[in-house]
Amino acid sequence: MTDQGDPLARIADALERMAPCVPDAVDWAAHPAYAWHGGQVRSVKVIDALPLDRLKGIDRQKQAVTENVARHAQGAAAHDMLLWGARGMGKSALLRAAVAAEQALDPKRLALVQLDLGSLYALPDLFAAIGGVDRQFLLYLDDLAFDHGDDGMLRHLRSALEGSLAPRPANVRLAVTSNHRAILARDEHDQAGPLHERDRMDDTLALADRFGLRLGFHPCDQDEYLAIVAAHAEPLGLEWSSDEALTWSRARGPLSGRSAWQFVVELAGRARLQL
Template identity: 60%
Template sequence: MDESALERIAAALERLAPAPVPPTDWLAHPAYVWEGVAARPVPVLDALPLDSLHGIDAQKQALRNNCARLASGAAAHDALLWGARGMGKSALVRACVADVQRETQNLALVQLALGTLPTFPALIAALAGVKRAFLLFIDDLGFGAEARAEMLALRSLLEGGIAPRPAHIRLVVTANRRGIVERQDTSGAIHERDERDDALALADRFGLSLGFHPADKDTYLAILEGYTAPLGLAFDPEEAMAFAIQRGNRSGRTALQFATELAGRAGLSL
């Protein structure tokens, strides 16, 4: 084969090869999505104003304070947000980060895309030398036999090793399963006890653990009023309760959905 043929083959192979992944500018954006090999920047963080989240005042203060400490370079905890679905766990994470970012850009949120937990060490390595604080976000952590490997991997990562995780990198994890922190029940099949023990061992590794509980009627209506009052909208409590019953829960999410319905009827944006 002559030299020109080899050059043509080399050129063709070069055209077929994927383009190199551009380096991530970890200082330029408020948030990122880690996709396993590289990060996708999020130029605008989708977050509700912190004041618009109702019925979780203690949780708001605790997580907001932890985020502010992380951004300032002070000691901060890894955080676990657990409990009832629809009560604002994920929304609170985004809202707290966005609220801190109004004061300083020295904090960024990095959400781990589904299935990227095995690449967690690569993400830590990429962030280790960056002069900015990062809150790594694992949303809706699964449990049970199908997710046990992921849970054990996360526990191992939180335990650390001979190379400690830098102090400017902390985790926040949300989980809908209440059993992640419950200790009193020792009954059940062996595999169920093993899963529960794994969950407890993981929960113990978070310095900040915040529970989110189902809203009672008064709390649900108060959350709803927090959304509707600024718009001058009145609502019928019986209709609001019927809306919640249709969806099978009273939660902050349900209250927001009903407020959206009321605003839409009135021709308003929420």
Template identity: 55%
Template sequence: MEDGGALERIAAALERLAPVAAPPTDWLALPDIGGMGERARTVPVLDALPLEALHGIEAQKVGLRNLCARLASGAAAHDALLWGARGMGKSALVRACVADVQRETQNLALVQLAPGTLPTFPALIAELAGVSRAFLLFIDDLGFGAEARAEMLALRSLLEGGIAPRPPHIRLVVTANRRGIVERQDTSGAIHERDERDDALALADRFGLSLGFHPADKDTYLAILGAYLAPLGLGFDAEEAMAFAIQRGNRSGRTALQFATELAGRAGKRL
């Protein structure tokens, strides 16, 4: 009896130590999925600014919002590459466009892929293939250079397709801070640099929609700042605003938002 009791205690301890199997993902129930690694993580409310709160990127807003609407409706849609200057709203635009379309239909979900998960793409796409919902797979801040070459080649392979085609209700949106990703005129440099550039160009060519984001000039930066502050009834000193940008090393929508946050905080207001 004592031996039997010991075995029962051991069995109970092993049950407590054994990990509980995760339930299967309900892709129709999830509004959005973030940080996709080994398993999906629900994001009940997408962290997104209203589209009208993003300034200085009007053409980019129209292009990506149209793509999201087409994908949600079941129409043909491109994969999208958002490239260029940091801080000009690439990631914010992805979230804002998806959230804006979701106000009209829940047939679109955003799935953000965690770094290093590209090898799991085929399995994820196979799982999503049979789901009657549109999915925008989001890769934020794609890296370049020798250390990221394997990931770039894996993404190229995915975009090119294989024996089994990628379903039309699954599309990718990728952001990259490398400003010259689609520039072709420079053929100088060391062999490895040319190889990296060629890899980037070959990847860029596989996106049907390519949207460039460029550094803001002084007038655009101040206009973005003014657009953030006007609803609060706040003004600003242009010289102070420019000094703030110089201190941070760039004029961008992000810098304008940071300075607007500073001024709103001084005034005791929420932005």
């Protein structure tokens, strides 16, 4: 163990943590999904995904995402995807469901790899690991928002999409979900000057522009919300009323797919059903 009182030792330790990580031995053709965190990989045996037909209120987005994922799974030209907008409206659920639907057709041709923000610096290592694999990969970052101070990570992702000297493997596409179209978490207390803020917005918009498919998700209306409840509740044989469903959601914020699902979880719990 290095001497933590030695400044040079502390610098050496920091550099070692920043160094590119070599992933553990993993069979990139054996599993439906993987989690890549800080340069380390873990296989995921089952993707937690709903059937596509139970995702309501997002028909246009569903058609675009499933078509793009199908193209990528087949090895055809496909876009990187940015799914942005209202919380709880199915952005992540749609990505997982689209991948699961393709895997139901052929489990070997496409895998999902979930990343976290802290893993972006190790993307070149991931590209090196999967670039030669005879399989397509969709890299997935959920609920992404760059705070002030994350400029380095922002540029890592922007470089991975376009602009890097080393090309990205042809079998890799990226999908990002965010509550913000520009993927920038705004801080109302931030004291940065207008010029600095404009530069930063230019940076984040330059990132958003690199996604060939950008889809907005918006809060659902009352009819859409009730349709989502029905899509989840009816296959389970659960009894419910519109008034009860709406009362549940109003106590928790805007109408959303997430609120509808949580209401169904409550119904299932009362009926002592396991989901």
